Amino acid sequence: MTHTSTFSEPVDERKFVVALARGLDLLRAFKPGETMLGNRDFVARTGLPKATVNRLAYTLTVLGYLRLDESHGKYALDAGVLSLGFALLSGTDTLELARPHMRAFAREVGAAVSLGCRDGLDMIYLDTIRSETALTLGLASGSKLSMLTSSMGRAYLAVQPADARAALLAELRKAAGKVGATLVADAEKEIEAFATERCCYSFRAWHDDVNAVAVPFREPRDGRWLVLSCSGPASSMGEAVFRENVAPRLKALARRLGEPG
Known part of the structure; x- marks a missing residue:
């Protein structure tokens, strides 16, 4: 499947990792001021299939970039994203x-x-x-x-x-x-x-x-x-x-x- 680049640069399909790009799309789905998003939100904002969103959200949770709030059944950004932001700013x-x-x-x-x-x-x-x-x-x-x-x-x-x-x-x-x-x-x-x-x-x-x-x-x-x-x-x-x-x-x-x- 061809992934559309949001950076307007030619994409070498042999080097482009689609799964990684999709995972980052989930993280980018959060807007300033939002604390939690559910799978339906991810599907609506990324256009990815629900099954794909489920797998990506689980993987990002294991890696520490998302945190699942079981009481709400939604995800919040976790410390992994924060550390990346601090690395950029510093x-x-x-x-x-x-x-x-x-x-x-x-x-x-x-x-x-x-x-x-x-x-x-x-x-x-x-x-x-x-x-x-x-x-x-x-x-x-x-x-x-x-x-x-x-x-x-x-x-x-x-x-x-x-x-x-x-x-x-x-x-x-x-x-x-x-x-x-x-x-x-x-x-x-x-x-x-x-x-x-x-x-x-x-x-x-x-x-x-x-x-x-x-x-x-x-x-x-x-x-x-x-x-x-x-x-x-x-x-x-x-x-x-x-x-x-x-x-x-x-x-x-x-x-x-x-x-x-």
Whole structure:
């Protein structure tokens, strides 16, 4: 059976381990804030047969990545997943370097500043620093955002090679269903503007009262793309604020942390 890659890269079927990919699909089924999922939830979110889900869930439980709550008949993420997350964060030198700069940025701008990277067809927050003096978003580390509607996702797409970006947009269009074409068209406008702006915006696209701007940069250690974003309430931080004040500061911060896009 052919497994569809969520990373838009050619898959060598001779090397690709389908069972491993399916197991990871179960772990990815959990959304921020969810504590337990049952087999029906896994089936609905992964599209895998119930028998396959049963075997995978059992295996992940034995390995310490899932924990079965017998009183509810559902699974929760276990310590194995947590240890992987800590390994990622502790291995990200850029994150440690960025935190004091992000704190100062959030304080000066009066908004939330986040550092994120790609996770399948989404962007995931590695860390978020919120302003103490202004009403800002409550998204935390591990939160995921749409690659199409978030400034962070659009900025990531903007710096991808043309063929990889086209493949990604095709996957995103398909995943978004009926509204896919519209969302992709909106994202493509921001991606095109990146050539001159060197950043991507999202004005009320992800949420009715959220404006945001994002700047991509290459991590010095391994060259992967990370993205800095700043978001705030659209009701008090309009487009002009982001274009004239926030974006130039965010670009300057990205230059301190790595090679800008």
